[in-house]
Amino acid sequence: MIEVSRVARIPIQDAARYTIGSCMSSLQYYHACRLGILIPWKPSKTIYMDCWSLNRADRGGLILDARTGVYWNVAELDFKSLYPTLMLKHNISGETVNCECCKDDGEIIPELGYHVCKRWRGIVPRAIELPLRKRMKYKELIKETRDVQLRTLYKSRSDALKWILVTAFGYLGYRNAKFGSREAHLTVCALARETLLKAVKIAEENGFEVIHGIVDSLWVQKKDADDQEYLELAKKIEDEVGLPISFEGRYRWIVFLPSRAHPGRPVNNRYFGVFMDGSLKYRGIEARRRDTPPIVKKMQLEILEKLAEAKDPEQLREKALEAIEIYRGYARRLILGDVSIEDLGITQILSMDPDDYVVEARQAVAAKHLERAGIRIVLGQAITYVIAGARGLCKTVPIQLVREGSYRLEPYLSMLRKAVYTIVALILEKL
DSSP: OHHHHHHHTSOHHHHHHSOHHHHHHHHHHHHHHHTTOOOOSSOOOOOOOOHHHHHHHOOOSOEEOOOSEEEEEEEEEEETTHHHHHHHHTTOOTTTBTOSTTTTTSEEOTTTOOEEOSSSOOHHHHHHHHHHHHHHHHHHHHHHOOOHHHHHHHHHHHHHHHHHHHHHHHHHTOTTOTTOOHHHHHHHHHHHHHHHHHHHHHHHHTTOEEEEEETTEEEEEOTTOOHHHHHHHHHHHHHHHOSOEEEEEEEEEEEEEEOSSSTTSEEEEEEEEEETTSOEEEESSGGGOTTSOHHHHHHHHHHHHHHTTOOSHHHHHHHHHHHHHHHHHHHHHHHHTOSOGGGGOEEEEOOSOGGGOSSOOHHHHHHHHHHHTTOOOOTTOEEEEEEOSSSGGGSEEETTTOOTTOOOHHHHHHHHHHHHHHHHHHHHHHO
């Protein structure tokens, strides 16, 4: 909060109440006032496009679908704060894209044909320069320091600045943004697509296979390549593209998972793997979800730790079979009632008044129990409950009111089964 307050130039009491978007706007207003520029009373005039032009221009970031399966010796490369860096490097702001003064000699944007001003530095690049530079420094300090407390402090500050930078991009296309425009938003996306395509081309020209790509990240593979070769590739991409890119690490193995709804199709950002130092990274699985009960998270993480011991495909298959025994142990504890109520709590956000839910949502039922018990409920509150019955008011009970051992067994067993299936199914199928 202090970091946001300092960067956005607003009192900490106001920063505590403002949305992160309001903090970002405050920073932009500060730079406008410092330069003696009037802040527009109304946002920029809407420019209309035909459907074909909009379809061609509004394509978001580039995504290269991963082929589902188990991959060995894969490196992850991430562009550092790609969108804010592009906005800063190319001077992207609402008033600089398609400006009147540089129609003939402005920087031309690929795919779109828009031009960017060369004579005026935009308000948005001016505003994001400080938080971007500070975040880069904090990330360096996180890697350098060995003090756990300092590392935690630097990470918290870096995360606070991250949300300011993320919001800066989002506000570019927001209809009420004072210094944004739809064209500026589309320009950043087009530059990001071009950047990732250039990185893919460089990787392939140097003998690497691109396994997956998503907006600002690439997963590349080359047989028998070591850390040094992947670092050299990252340096080559950084030099040729002109944007900072980091080598996040080399996976001993990584599993890209399919869609649950359509098992034959890949899913973006749903994977798990282990780096060469034994540390885990996972996205899009149960252990990352807020509404997953602690017992399911514990089981899934224990399974991942077991799999992390594998050094080759044969060992990975053996560890996957051992993981099934871990699942059976947790299921046995559930059946015997050898679990605490806290381990069964499911947390969900109350998005509306409990009586306004058309469908009998579990968190709404739990909230009604709390109201009957005289506990005040507000929108946006996190409700933690235990599944106790099949329907009606017996469906869920708030964790504050539940009695020990009072839970419905089958839903929790089902969650355990799904969690273990997520991890081991593809490994046992492919190896």
